[in-house]
Amino acid sequence: xxxxxxxxxxxxTAAADTYEKALMDNDLEGLDQFFWGSPLTxxxxxxxxxxxxxxxxxxxxxxxxxxxxxxxxxxxxxxxGADVAVVNTEFRRQGGQLGRQSQTxxxxxxxxxxxxxxxxxxxxxADQRG
Numbered sequence: 001x002x003x004x005x006x007x008x009x010x011x012x013t014a015a016a017d018t019y020e021k022a023l024m025d026n027d028l029e030g031l032d033q034f035f036w037g038s039p040l041t042x043x044x045x046x047x048x049x050x051x052x053x054x055x056x057x058x059x060x061x062x063x064x065x066x067x068x069x070x071x072x073x074x075x076x077x078x079x080x081g082a083d084v085a086v087v088n089t090e091f092r093r094q095g096g097q098l099g100r101q102s103q104t105x106x107x108x109x110x111x112x113x114x115x116x117x118x119x120x121x122x123x124x125x126a127d128q129r130g
Contacts, residue, residue: 016103044120086104087102100121
């Protein structure tokens with residue numbers, strides 16, 4: 001297995017950066033295009049467990065104002081071969097709360113898509129960056 005092929009890392013990094021812009025702009029159509037359109041797609045959020053693309057898309061439509069504003073502090077991309085990558089992001093929400101996001105990206109015929117995502121927040125005051 002070719003781990004961290006620079007071309008794959010660059011592709012996934014660009015996709016993750018574009019996803020982040022869509023997230024901060026609350027671009028629902030753009031966000032939907034980044035998730036694998038499958039009932040197997042999973043997104044665990046801060047306060048919700050969503051199974052399948054349809055549930056994820058419906059959640060976004062129902063979320064007033066979109067995702068809270070955040071600043072990415074660190075992004076780590078690990079490409080596992082040519083068609084799978086993991087993106088881990090540490091972020092700080094406006095107001096100071098630290099959070100983490102993990103996404104598994106897969107290469108599809110329509111480009112890179114998130115097939116699994118998990119977002120969590122650290123307890124207030126916790127700063128365990130290493």
